[in-house]
Amino acid sequence: MTPPATDLSADTSAGLAPYDAVLLFSFGGPNGPDDVLPFLRNVTVGKNIPDERLADVAEHYHHFGGRSPINEQNLALRAALQDELRRRGLDVPVVWGNRNWEPYTRDALTEARAAGARRIVALVTSAYSSYSGCRQYRENLWTALDEVATPDGEPLVVDKARSYFNHPGFVQANVDAVVEAYEGTPADAAWPRLVFVTHSIPDTMEDASRVAGASYREQHLDVARTVADAAGQRLGRGVEWDLAYCSRSGPPSQPWLEPDVNDHLAVLAAAGTTSVVLSPIGFVSDHMEVAFDLDTEALETARELGMTAVRADSVGVREPFVRGLADLLLERAAIARADDAGLPRPAEATVGQLPPFRSVCAPGCCRMRDGVDSGRPAACSTDPWT
Numbered sequence: 228m229t230p231p232a233t234d235l236s237a238d239t240s241a242g243l244a245p246y247d248a249v250l251l252f253s254f255g256g257p258n259g260p261d262d263v264l265p266f267l268r269n270v271t272v273g274k275n276i277p278d279e280r281l282a283d284v285a286e287h288y289h290h291f292g293g294r295s296p297i298n299e300q301n302l303a304l305r306a307a308l309q310d311e312l313r314r315r316g317l318d319v320p321v322v323w324g325n326r327n328w329e330p331y332t333r334d335a336l337t338e339a340r341a342a343g344a345r346r347i348v349a350l351v352t353s354a355y356s357s358y359s360g361c362r363q364y365r366e367n368l369w370t371a372l373d374e375v376a377t378p379d380g381e382p383l384v385v386d387k388a389r390s391y392f393n394h395p396g397f398v399q400a401n402v403d404a405v406v407e408a409y410e411g412t413p414a415d416a417a418w419p420r421l422v423f424v425t426h427s428i429p430d431t432m433e434d435a436s437r438v439a440g441a442s443y444r445e446q447h448l449d450v451a452r453t454v455a456d457a458a459g460q461r462l463g464r465g466v467e468w469d470l471a472y473c474s475r476s477g478p479p480s481q482p483w484l485e486p487d488v489n490d491h492l493a494v495l496a497a498a499g500t501t502s503v504v505l506s507p508i509g510f511v512s513d514h515m516e517v518a519f520d521l522d523t524e525a526l527e528t529a530r531e532l533g534m535t536a537v538r539a540d541s542v543g544v545r546e547p548f549v550r551g552l553a554d555l556l557l558e559r560a561a562i563a564r565a566d567d568a569g570l571p572r573p574a575e576a577t578v579g580q581l582p583p584f585r586s587v588c589a590p591g592c593c594r595m596r597d598g599v600d601s602g603r604p605a606a607c608s609t610d611p612w613t
């Protein structure tokens with residue numbers, strides 16, 4: 228007699244089936260000075276971003292030779308993930324594609340298709356959900372799927388792994404990075420305050436992100452609490468923490484999540500704080516937002532305020548993160564098998580107080596604004612049109 232197949236994740240022999248490729252799905256960034264303007268045009272098409280802000284951001288890129296570090300970071304992540312999967316005997320190609328720059332999503336899907344893939348699992352390089360980290364990727368995927376030639380008439384199917392902000396691997400890698408930053412703080416500095424930093428989003432996008440129990444901001448607060456508690460335990464001394472934001476764009480009249488990290492450092496300094504650790508929990512690698520907004524701007528602000536400031540690493544290719552992504556992909560495959568067979572889904576690994584984010588998006592998931600339908604269909608959803 229066969230036992231009821233409730234724990235499909237225990238069936239390791241099934242591996243990543245039904246998936247035969249992994250799409251590492253990212254933002255993209257310029258590779259040289261000539262790429263900067265066309266890249267920014269891609270990012271901001273249809274967006275209400277003032278010209279002045281765009282000129283500023285172009286300068287940030289030119290400050291680094293017109294080249295974003297994000298592409299080599301994604302190549303490193305792709306290699307690390309491919310290695311981790313092979314170590315587990317999972318021999319599927321990991322292809323890399325971006326929303327806003329080469330290689331584009333359609334290039335990656337075409338590559339996977341040429342390698343024989345029919346059903347692909349997408350891993351977005353955004354850990355938290357909101358329009359920017361969930362739906363906008365799914366809209367891009369819908370368009371890209373339309374552009375991939377399917378000569379044999381067999382459609383290519385792409386599923387998405389859930390937003391992994393509260394997956395144990397992502398959280399563990401952040402705890403390790405924070406502990407190392409505390410240990411790297413000069414011995415004569417005061418015990419640092421921990422300032423978590425993420426990308427600001429418009430308040431309207433924040434409101435519309437509250438689709439599966441917790442908003443973008445609340446997801447960060449949950450992760451921040453878990454990371455600060457675990458780091459405090461490892462360090463043998465409690466840490467006080469806050470959540471601040473960077474990289475605001477949009478017109479000044481439009482409210483975005485606050486406080487800005489620079490303003491927040493000034494408030495902390497005025498209240499007597501002399502030492503901080505900055506932890507970029509909102510970002511998975513040290514790309515331009517981190518290299519400029521934190522390492523250039525916020526660290527300079529701290530210096531001007533007379534504070535000691537150490538920036539913790541983002542998760543990058545840290546081992547617990549890469550291992551966690553492989554676990555997440557196996558879990559997603561087990562979910563797909565359960566869904567296909569009409570069986571109960573396996574348990575999903577989380578830490579903190581929030582449930583796992585959804586693996587298949589529901590209608591209305593992560594819109595840009597509540598109640599406003601973009602009119603653009605999005606892949607990986609029970610209803611692509613809403």
Ligand SMILES: CC1=C(CCC(=O)O)c2cc3nc(cc4[nH]c(cc5[nH]c(cc1n2)c(C)c5CCC(=O)O)c(CCC(=O)O)c4C)C(CCC(=O)O)=C3C
Pocket residue numbers: 254255256257267270271274276280281284295296297352353354357359360426427428429474475476477509510511514515516
């Ligand atoms: C939540 C979030 C993340 C974090 C999650 C994640 O990591 O994905 C993120 C990441 C990134 N944002 C990036 C770059 C940019 N984001 C912009 C604009 C915007 N981002 C937004 C949100 C987010 N963005 C929003 C609401 C806008 C306004 C316009 C819009 O609604 O889309 C602009 C336009 C100019 C400006 O206004 O700054 C640029 C150039 C890069 C690449 C960096 C590199 O090149 O290394 C990365 C990884």
Ligand SMILES: [Fe+2]
Pocket residue numbers: 356361362588592593
């Ligand atoms: Fe979503």
